[in-house]
Amino acid sequence: xxxxxxxxxxxxxxxxxxxxxxxxxxxxxxxxxxxxxxxxxxxxxxxxxxxxxxxxxxxxxxxxxxxxxxxxxxxxxxxxxxxxxxxxxxxxxxxxxxxxxxxxxxxxxxxxxxxxxxxxxxxxxxxxxxxxxxxxxxxxxxxxxxxxxxxxxxxxxxxxxxxxxxxxxxxxxxxxxxxxxxxxxxxxxxxxxxxxxxxxxxxxxxxxxxxxxxxxxxxxxxxxxxxxxxxxxxxxxxxxxxxxxxxxxxxxxxxxxxxxxxxxxxxxxxxxxxxxxxxxxxxxxxxxxxxxxxxxxxxxxxxxxxxx
Amino acid sequence: xxxxxxxxxxxxxxxxxxxxxxxxxxxxxxxxxxxxxxxxxxxxxxxxxxxxxxxxxxxxxxxxxxxxxxxxxxxxxxxxxxxxxxxxxxxxxxxxxxxxxxxxxxxxxxxxxxxxxxxxxxxxxxxxxxxxxxxxxxxxxxxxxxxxxxxxxxxxxxxxxxxxxxxxxxxxxxxxxxxxxxxxxxxxxxxxxxxxxxxxxxxxxxxxxxxxxxxxxxxxxxxxxxxxxxxxxxxxxxxxxxxxxxxxxxxxxxxxxxxxxxxxxxxxxxxxxxxxxxxxxxxxxxxxxxxxxxxxxxxxxxxx
Numbered sequence: 014x015x016x017x018x019x020x021x022x023x024x025x026x027x028x029x030x031x032x033x034x035x036x037x038x039x040x041x042x043x044x045x046x047x048x049x050x051x052x053x054x055x056x057x058x059x060x061x062x063x064x065x066x067x068x069x070x071x072x073x074x075x076x077x078x079x080x081x082x083x084x085x086x087x088x089x090x091x092x093x094x095x096x097x098x099x100x101x102x103x104x105x106x107x108x109x110x111x112x113x114x115x116x117x118x119x120x121x122x123x124x125x126x127x128x129x130x131x132x133x134x135x136x137x138x139x140x141x142x143x144x145x146x147x148x149x150x151x152x153x154x155x156x157x158x159x160x161x162x163x164x165x166x167x168x169x170x171x172x173x174x175x176x177x178x179x180x181x182x183x184x185x186x187x188x189x190x191x192x193x194x195x196x197x198x199x200x201x202x203x204x205x206x207x208x209x210x211x212x213x214x215x216x217x218x219x220x221x222x223x224x225x226x227x228x229x230x231x232x233x234x235x236x237x238x239x240x241x242x243x244x245x246x247x248x249x250x251x252x253x254x255x256x257x258x259x260x261x262x263x264x265x266x267x268x269x270x271x272x273x274x275x276x277x278x279x280x281x282x283x284x285x286x287x288x289x290x291x292x293x294x295x296x297x298x299x300x301x302x303x304x305x306x307x308x309x310x311x312x313x314x315x316x317x318x319x320x321x
Numbered sequence: 322x323x324x325x326x327x328x329x330x331x332x333x334x335x336x337x338x339x340x341x342x343x344x345x346x347x348x349x350x351x352x353x354x355x356x357x358x359x360x361x362x363x364x365x366x367x368x369x370x371x372x373x374x375x376x377x378x379x380x381x382x383x384x385x386x387x388x389x390x391x392x393x394x395x396x397x398x399x400x401x402x403x404x405x406x407x408x409x410x411x412x413x414x415x416x417x418x419x420x421x422x423x424x425x426x427x428x429x430x431x432x433x434x435x436x437x438x439x440x441x442x443x444x445x446x447x448x449x450x451x452x453x454x455x456x457x458x459x460x461x462x463x464x465x466x467x468x469x470x471x472x473x474x475x476x477x478x479x480x481x482x483x484x485x486x487x488x489x490x491x492x493x494x495x496x497x498x499x500x501x502x503x504x505x506x507x508x509x510x511x512x513x514x515x516x517x518x519x520x521x522x523x524x525x526x527x528x529x530x531x532x533x534x535x536x537x538x539x540x541x542x543x544x545x546x547x548x549x550x551x552x553x554x555x556x557x558x559x560x561x562x563x564x565x566x567x568x569x570x571x572x573x574x575x576x577x578x579x580x581x582x583x584x585x586x587x588x589x590x591x592x593x594x595x596x597x598x599x600x601x602x603x604x605x606x607x608x609x610x611x612x613x614x615x616x617x618x619x620x621x622x623x624x625x
Contacts, residue, residue, distance in 0.1 A: 064477075067474075070474055071443075073440050073447060074444075074478075074485070075447060076443070077444040077449070077451060078448075080432065080433065081447070081452050082451060104440045107425075
């Protein structure tokens with residue numbers, strides 16, 4: 014498989030699943046060309062609803078559709094859809110409506126559009142709600158499986174997708190399971206927990222570290238809620254050093270979730286790599302380098318952490 | 322002619338509202354008393370539902386978007402057989418299914434969590450659309466508060482409703498009722514953020530609008546008939562109401578938006594609701610053992 018944006022894989026998968034499941038409907042807020050549901054809307058016009066630039070209303074309508082038996086995918090940029098947090102909190106979460114919330118354009122990797130379009134606090138927000146799993150697929154294969162899972166999952170769910178292409182990382186026989194992570198590369202000195210955009214950079218960093226004699230275990234933490242506690246504790250117990258890597262604010266994301274769990278069960282030191290402060294316009298590679306999410310930056314943080 | 326049965330049930334529900342709020346020691350009497358005639362008219366003669374089968378897919382749905390008035394909904398639901406009236410006094414108590422604001426996951430028959438104002442209309446649009454998509458005969462009734470429609474999401478929904486589902490599935494199965502009691506938490510609506518001209522606003526967004534006295538069961542029934550007969554568009558009903566309706570010292574007083582009566586106030590309120598003079602009250606209670614029991618129960622609360 015070639016590199017592909019998870020939003021593109023999402024649009025393709027939904028089109029496939031829509032052919033055999035009448036319950037699937039899409040809701041958009043004037044960004045269907047960007048969230049990649051436009052093709053679904055063209056193919057199934059009676060099952061696609063564009064509400065205009067009105068995300069709260071879109072989310073609420075999604076809840077009502079879910080309560081009458083549909084499986085709505087409510088789509089916008091991660092910052093805009095999760096920005097209507099109070100509507101998600103009551104109309105979706107507390108109501109326990111079977112709504113699939115899809116936030117595309119997550120992270121600073123959207124680049125040039127700048128901070129106002131970057132979803133970098135969405136994980137922290139949704140993670141605080143009791144009944145919404147948070148999933149960020151790593152590549153095309155995983156995205157397809159996660160979308161299929163979302164249709165089967167009874168209850169609300171949050172999918173965090175990227176604008177940028179993602180290198181394939183999962184093996185061909187991989188099967189997504191809620192709350193299960195995947196070891197992409199075994200190691201014994203440090204655990205690199207990556208999710209979404211920077212995951213392939215973790216693999217590159219592991220190669221750089223190998224040249225320095227540091228063995229890094231790289232794990233795809235696609236499921237941010239719930240965490241794979243078994244794999245986390247197993248790997249952390251083995252390496253004694255955990256580094257989280259995500260294109261999200263360092264507060265409340267994967268790093269926060271991992272630190273919360275480890276501090277209670279296995280209090281070891283954790284390094285959280287992520288976005289510090291607001292994002293800004295720039296080329297995605299340059300932005301990742303600035304925030305230490307590129308291979309060299311990740312490797313540098315690991316060396317410092319291990320005093321090597 | 323007002324429907325005598327509906328009027329009698331609404332009167333009994335008013336008594337239950339006062340009763341449960343007094344037990345709870347908190348809650349919202351004003352908006353519960355302003356909306357109760359509308360809810361009673363809906364549940365007794367209008368809605369198609371089966372209280373023993375609250376998940377019946379083709380049931381009509383009521384979304385009480387002004388969720389703080391849920392004591393009125395609980396009173397009506399108990400009367401309709403969703404649960405026993407004895408459960409009403411658990412309102413707002415730890416472990417109760419009767420949460421302070423509606424919780425769909427706690428109590429079967431509640432259609433959506435509301436009370437965070439401004440969200441119920443969007444949910445109702447989605448429900449109406451979902452029912453249309455599968456050609457279900459069911460209707461959706463959404464009840465908005467007047468202060469509530471200051472929320473921006475309401476106007477997002479208002480803009481979309483007359484267009485959503487067209488041309489094949491217009492939402493003519495949706496009827497929205499504004500409980501226009503003219504008072505919100507802090508003060509009179511006109512003093513906080515005036516809604517006027519409210520009829521023209523909804524008309525400008527493409528809705529047919531009816532104006533009624535929201536305490537006149539005859540007018541409520543006729544408006545609901547007209548809404549049901551309307552094709553191609555949802556209907557908006559502006560129901561002019563009185564906050565605290567039926568209790569003289571609560572009527573039109575912003576102080577009674579969110580304050581529970583004390584026992585003595587509650588007993589006086591019940592007497593007024595039943596239309597009995599102070600002098601005749603003792604004799605009246607001898608003829609009405611059910612009310613007598615409620616009054617004794619409330620009097621005992623004070624001694625606790």
